[in-house]
Amino acid sequence: MKKIIETQGLTRTFGAFTAVDAISFDVYEGEIFGFLGANGAGKTTAMKMLSGLLAPSGGSATVVGFDVKTQSEDIKKQIGYMSQRFSLYEDLTVLENIHLFGSIYGLKKAELAQKAEVLLEQLEFTDQRNTLVGDLPLGWKQKLSFSVAMLHEPRLVFLDEPTGGVDPITRRQFWEMIYAAAHKGATVFVTTHYMDEAEYCDRVSIMVDGKIAALDTPHNLKRQFNAPDMNDVFLQLAATSVARAGF
Amino acid sequence: MNTFLAFVIKEFRHVLRDRRSLIVVIGMPIIMLLLYGFALSNEVKNSRIAILDTSRDDVTRTLTERLDASRYFTVVQHIDRPEEADALFRQGKVRAVVVFQPMFQQTLLHTNAASVQILADASDTNTGNTVAFYISNVLRAYQNELLDQQKLPYHINVETQMAYNPQLKSAFNFVPGVMVLILILLCSMLTAVAIVKEKEMGTMELILVSPVRPWMMIVAKALPFLVVGLLNVAVILIMAYTILGLPLRGSLLLLIAECGLFVLLALSLGLFISTRTNSQQVALFISLVGLMLPSLVFSGFMFPLENMPKPLQVVSNIVPTKYFFSILKSVMIKGLGFSYVWKETLIMATMTLVLMLLAIRSFKIRLQ
Numbered sequence: 105m106k107k108i109i110e111t112q113g114l115t116r117t118f119g120a121f122t123a124v125d126a127i128s129f130d131v132y133e134g135e136i137f138g139f140l141g142a143n144g145a146g147k148t149t150a151m152k153m154l155s156g157l158l159a160p161s162g163g164s165a166t167v168v169g170f171d172v173k174t175q176s177e178d179i180k181k182q183i184g185y186m187s188q189r190f191s192l193y194e195d196l197t198v199l200e201n202i203h204l205f206g207s208i209y210g211l212k213k214a215e216l217a218q219k220a221e222v223l224l225e226q227l228e229f230t231d232q233r234n235t236l237v238g239d240l241p242l243g244w245k246q247k248l249s250f251s252v253a254m255l256h257e258p259r260l261v262f263l264d265e266p267t268g269g270v271d272p273i274t275r276r277q278f279w280e281m282i283y284a285a286a287h288k289g290a291t292v293f294v295t296t297h298y299m300d301e302a303e304y305c306d307r308v309s310i311m312v313d314g315k316i317a318a319l320d321t322p323h324n325l326k327r328q329f330n331a332p333d334m335n336d337v338f339l340q341l342a343a344t345s346v347a348r349a350g351f
Numbered sequence: 352m353n354t355f356l357a358f359v360i361k362e363f364r365h366v367l368r369d370r371r372s373l374i375v376v377i378g379m380p381i382i383m384l385l386l387y388g389f390a391l392s393n394e395v396k397n398s399r400i401a402i403l404d405t406s407r408d409d410v411t412r413t414l415t416e417r418l419d420a421s422r423y424f425t426v427v428q429h430i431d432r433p434e435e436a437d438a439l440f441r442q443g444k445v446r447a448v449v450v451f452q453p454m455f456q457q458t459l460l461h462t463n464a465a466s467v468q469i470l471a472d473a474s475d476t477n478t479g480n481t482v483a484f485y486i487s488n489v490l491r492a493y494q495n496e497l498l499d500q501q502k503l504p505y506h507i508n509v510e511t512q513m514a515y516n517p518q519l520k521s522a523f524n525f526v527p528g529v530m531v532l533i534l535i536l537l538c539s540m541l542t543a544v545a546i547v548k549e550k551e552m553g554t555m556e557l558i559l560v561s562p563v564r565p566w567m568m569i570v571a572k573a574l575p576f577l578v579v580g581l582l583n584v585a586v587i588l589i590m591a592y593t594i595l596g597l598p599l600r601g602s603l604l605l606l607i608a609e610c611g612l613f614v615l616l617a618l619s620l621g622l623f624i625s626t627r628t629n630s631q632q633v634a635l636f637i638s639l640v641g642l643m644l645p646s647l648v649f650s651g652f653m654f655p656l657e658n659m660p661k662p663l664q665v666v667s668n669i670v671p672t673k674y675f676f677s678i679l680k681s682v683m684i685k686g687l688g689f690s691y692v693w694k695e696t697l698i699m700a701t702m703t704l705v706l707m708l709l710a711i712r713s714f715k716i717r718l719q
Contacts, residue, residue: 210562
């Protein structure tokens with residue numbers, strides 16, 4: 105299988121604090137890769153380095169064939185990104201946001217207009233096209249945010265806690281959208297706090313204190329830790345961190 | 352190009368949808384100009400004066416009437432002893448006391464000379480000076496009338512002409528000064544919050560992770576505010592001309608072009624601040640408090656730059672308001688053409704370019 109992300113000893117420090125401590129892992133083209141960890145474990149920092157938002161302090165990584173240190177601008181053209189904080193423009197309408205981000209990624213006018221229609225149709229947003237994004241419920245915003253991140257059909261998409269604070273029905277719909285994108289060939293790199301969502305991933309890594317403590321398919325992880333579900337696997341690993349911190 | 356256009360449209364929408372801010376931004380200069388244009392004035396009108404006149408003859412009576420009749424003075428009291436003047440000053444009842452020497456008319460007729468003493472309250476130096484100057488003008492006018500009748504062989508007549516502003520209207524100085532202040536504070540404030548706002552809202556992350564070039568973001572941010580700034584210039588100029596009675600002696604086109612350049616300069620300064628800060632409050636504070644004082648002190652509008660110590664004069668060279676204030680006065684009031692202001696224009700254009708490039712350079716395409 106072809107690797108789309110390769111990291112070797114990737115490290116990021118903030119002063120004396122090491123947020124990401126020499127992590128090495130690969131992500132394969134077309135998989136849904138779950139990136140788990142407790143709050144402050146270093147997930148978001150690692151993700152920001154991989155998406156070219158943050159310069160690494162050490163180690164190396166290539167994403168879609170480009171070096172994150174020197175070719176971050178090339179990476180940016182090939183990836184989609186959806187942030188933990190909802191970040192479309194609240195004072196622009198649904199359609200205006202779609203047009204803006206479509207144009208940023210260089211979509212041509214006619215292509216963009218056609219894609220916008222398909223997108224609105226799929227989200228059942230046709231009536232909401234002229235609603236200000238700030239007036240939409242959170243779950244709708246998240247779905248729109250994901251669709252906008254996928255607008256330019258990136259080979260790889262980073263989702264940072266995309267379903268935080270969203271109701272179970274919308275979460276279910278959201279994962280259907282993720283599957284649909286993966287089915288079309290996109291690689292999905294997703295962080296989450298919900299362990300049931302971890303079960304939907306092809307492979308899962310669990311970060312503890314800036315290091316990758318485990319990485320395998322959910323099935324193998326459960327067997328390795330002799331756990332009934334991913335929740336139990338996560339708790340066992342997180343407990344070692346808490347014990348080490350002296351609590 | 353498509354991307355840039357999309358960005359420009361986005362920025363215009365942000366500005367147009369924020370109705371409340373837009374009203375403040377358009378309304379504030381009007382209020383400030385009216386406030387400062389009328390309230391800030393170092394002209395002396397209807398100053399209260401007292402007269403100490405022991406001779407009470409034809410000449411002193413005529414002079415007193417002339418003073419009272421002029422629009423600058425109102426005679427509020429006649430006093431009999433010099434000591435009373437002190438009390439009046441202390442109570443703040445009068446600005447000046449005019450003292451005629453005893454037997455004024457007689458002395459004048461016999462010796463061809465008589466003295467008048469002007470006591471002015473100089474606790475407010477400027478007003479004291481102006482009042483004394485105006486009083487002696489009224490007296491001198493009368494003296495000239497006498498001289499004309501008598502035909503003396505020699506007489507030296509000093510005539511002062513106040514060029515460009517014969518009535519010494521303070522609006523001629525204050526209105527350009529207020530214009531300079533309003534434009535630099537307002538325009539730099541507008542853009543100072545523009546980029547930092549996106550950092551706070553979290554939308555910046557989405558922009559940073561996209562292949563957008565910094566210059567697109569920066570230039571697109573400046574464009575709608577350039578329109579707003581020019582709108583302000585139009586409103587201010589119309590008000591200055593119609594309500595505040597300022598002349599527009601030079602070329603209107605040149606004036607508007609210079610105003611446009613200054614707006615652009617202020618916007619670039621704001622953008623530079625915005626790329627360097629991380630919260631709207633800090634950006635606002637820097638653009639408001641940080642710019643207010645130097646703009647006021649070093650523009651030459653309140654305090655003459657020639658009188659400042661050398662080091663401060665050197666500092667004033669980097670303050671953009673100094674150049675714009677000088678251009679405004681040259682073009683509006685003196686009616687001078689481009690050949691007289693090209694140096695200032697060149698300096699402002701260079702400043703704009705440098706600030707713009709600095710803003711683009713310090714726009715971080717990565718998070719810290």
